[in-house]
Amino acid sequence: MTTAQVSYLLIGLALVCVVVAATAAALTRDPVRQSVVLAVLGLSLALLFTVLEAPDVALSQLAVGTAVTPLLILLTVRKVRRGAAGKRPEGQRKDDEG
Amino acid sequence: MTFVKLLPFFAAGWVFLVGLYGLVTSRNLVHAVGCLAVAQSSTYLLLLGVGYRSGGTAPVFGDTTTHQPVVDPVVQALTLTDIVVGATVTALLLGLVIQTRKRHGTVDPDELTGLRG
Amino acid sequence: MSARLRVRLFLGAAAVVAAALVWAITGLPRFGTAVHPYGSRAVAAAIRQHTANAVSSVNFDQRALDTLGEESILYAAVLGAIVLLRRLGGERRETPRPGKVLPTTRLLGATLAPVTILTGVYIIAHGALTPGGGFQGGVVLATGLHLAYVAVDYRVLERVRPLALLEAAEATAAGAFAALGLAGLAAGRAYLENVLPLGTFGQLSSSGLVAVLNAAVGVEVASGVTVLLAQFLEQAVELAEPEESQ
Numbered sequence: 001m002t003t004a005q006v007s008y009l010l011i012g013l014a015l016v017c018v019v020v021a022a023t024a025a026a027l028t029r030d031p032v033r034q035s036v037v038l039a040v041l042g043l044s045l046a047l048l049f050t051v052l053e054a055p056d057v058a059l060s061q062l063a064v065g066t067a068v069t070p071l072l073i074l075l076t077v078r079k080v081r082r083g084a085a086g087k088r089p090e091g092q093r094k095d096d097e098g
Numbered sequence: 099m100t101f102v103k104l105l106p107f108f109a110a111g112w113v114f115l116v117g118l119y120g121l122v123t124s125r126n127l128v129h130a131v132g133c134l135a136v137a138q139s140s141t142y143l144l145l146l147g148v149g150y151r152s153g154g155t156a157p158v159f160g161d162t163t164t165h166q167p168v169v170d171p172v173v174q175a176l177t178l179t180d181i182v183v184g185a186t187v188t189a190l191l192l193g194l195v196i197q198t199r200k201r202h203g204t205v206d207p208d209e210l211t212g213l214r215g
Numbered sequence: 216m217s218a219r220l221r222v223r224l225f226l227g228a229a230a231v232v233a234a235a236l237v238w239a240i241t242g243l244p245r246f247g248t249a250v251h252p253y254g255s256r257a258v259a260a261a262i263r264q265h266t267a268n269a270v271s272s273v274n275f276d277q278r279a280l281d282t283l284g285e286e287s288i289l290y291a292a293v294l295g296a297i298v299l300l301r302r303l304g305g306e307r308r309e310t311p312r313p314g315k316v317l318p319t320t321r322l323l324g325a326t327l328a329p330v331t332i333l334t335g336v337y338i339i340a341h342g343a344l345t346p347g348g349g350f351q352g353g354v355v356l357a358t359g360l361h362l363a364y365v366a367v368d369y370r371v372l373e374r375v376r377p378l379a380l381l382e383a384a385e386a387t388a389a390g391a392f393a394a395l396g397l398a399g400l401a402a403g404r405a406y407l408e409n410v411l412p413l414g415t416f417g418q419l420s421s422s423g424l425v426a427v428l429n430a431a432v433g434v435e436v437a438s439g440v441t442v443l444l445a446q447f448l449e450q451a452v453e454l455a456e457p458e459e460s461q
Contacts, residue, residue, distance in 0.1 A: 103245045103246050103247070104240055104241065104243065104245065104246060105246070106246055107240040107243060107246070108236075108237075108240060111233065111236040111237075111240065115229050115232065115233060118225070118229065119225065119229065122221060122222065122225040123218070123221075123222055123225075147246055148243070149251065149254065150246060150247055151247065151248070151249055151251060151254070152247030152248075152249065156346065157254075157258060157261075157268075157269035157270055158267060158268045158269065158270070158344075158345060158346050159262070159267045159268075159269070159416075159417075160267050160268070160344050160345045160417065164262050167249075168254075168258060168269065169251075169254070170251045170253065170254030170257075171254060171257050171258060171261070171269035171270045171272075171273050172253045172254060172257050172273055174270045174273075175270050175273035175274045175278065178270065178274070178348075178350060178351070179274065179281075179282060179285040179350060180285075181350075182285075182289065182350045182353075182354060182436060183285050183288050183289055183292070186288070186289050186292035186293060186296075186439070186440075186443065187288070187292050189292065189293075189296050189443050189447070190292045190295045190296050190299070192447070193295070193296045193299035193300050193446070193447075194299060196299070196300060196450060197299050197300075200303070208218065
């Protein structure tokens with residue numbers, strides 16, 4: 001297989017991962033589960049960007065999409081859920097993320 | 099064969115529409131913000147797909163000669179600032195969701211109809 | 216509007232958009248085309264300006280005005296989040312009880328935190344030479360700092376994270392980017408034009424203004440993301456709901 005064919009094969013595989021992860025992320029209703037799927041989507045996007053010869057963009061996406069955005073969503077869900085119960089949850093658990 | 103040659107663009111279109119579908123049918127504002135992030139990532143796909151050159155390498159000349167064919171750096175520059183700024187705007191939206199929860203007691207968009215004084 | 220009607224309306228609109236997308240996409244140049252009019256000119260300009268990383272050259276040299284706008288958006292978004300998430304009257308602040316952390320996590324965090332911070336600084340400093348730059352390095356720096364939260368404790372994070380200093384640093388860096396552009400005006404050329412000496416291609420001191428702008432953006436993004444995360448962490452971990460709602 002020539003180098004170009006290998007590149008196209010890798011791009012195709014990464015594209016499939018991205019499309020599956022994106023569909024799953026939009027269709028997962030629970031925000032906590034969705035944040036995990038968004039982290040997977042971020043990782044597949046970073047892979048796709050690497051295979052598309054864009055290392056700067058992959059670095060950016062890896063740091064932001066895999067760590068920062070799911071963390072923000074988890075913190076928001078915790079804040080929103082605490083208020084919904086009307087009282088403090090038993091024991092101050094730390095968020096298990098990352 | 100043309101479809102395969104245009105696959106990244108069709109994938110970008112699919113991701114965009116799927117993100118919008120999730121946004122429209124959402125029952126939880128936090129989930130809606132996540133779907134918006136998915137729709138945003140479709141634009142990155144489209145931009146980088148446009149800029150790819152077959153046989154090109156990364157547009158960084160640290161250890162290659164300057165005669166090497168490279169992929170388009172302009173779309174990469176657009177995408178990389180877009181990613182970081184998109185994340186901070188997502189954070190702003192999540193701050194709005196928290197405030198909505200504090201003021202109206204719910205994050206269900208269907209219950210938030212009507213303007214209240 | 217009921218949910219079912221909304222979905223049907225959306226599906227109709229999505230069909231139209233999908234048809235328009237298919238029509239537009241089939242008119243695009245094929246994926247992997249060798250014709251990139253902007254790309255070839257941008258690469259040639261980057262090489263002329265002695266910048267090894269063409270993407271950094273486009274971001275901070277050829278189109279620095281767009282990056283000024285982007286980092287202003289970032290600054291405004293962090294500002295908006297701070298305003299939105301400020302402590303309201305009636306909300307109590309309580310000390311969070313420390314959670315249980317595995318010793319392996321603690322070890323991993325303690326060893327990785329200085330490595331990550333050093334990597335972030337490296338990525339910012341070499342943004343003009345190798346893949347990287349202010350935006351990427353800034354986010355890596357901010358996440359490296361928060362390893363203290365993951366590996367140890369929220370109170371330790373509060374101690375290593377002087378919020379007032381970081382907010383001042385972010386504002387200074389955002390203003391510095393705009394002020395550095397005046398160097399171009401002072402030299403009698405355009406705003407944000409690359410007027411510093413360009414140096415040798417491939418050396419750390421090459422590319423003129425790009426390296427300096429990279430540093431400003433790196434400081435701004437790192438402090439901005441840290442301040443942003445601090446607002447969310449305070450809301451989720453420290454503040455309690457007031458006794459009566461609204």
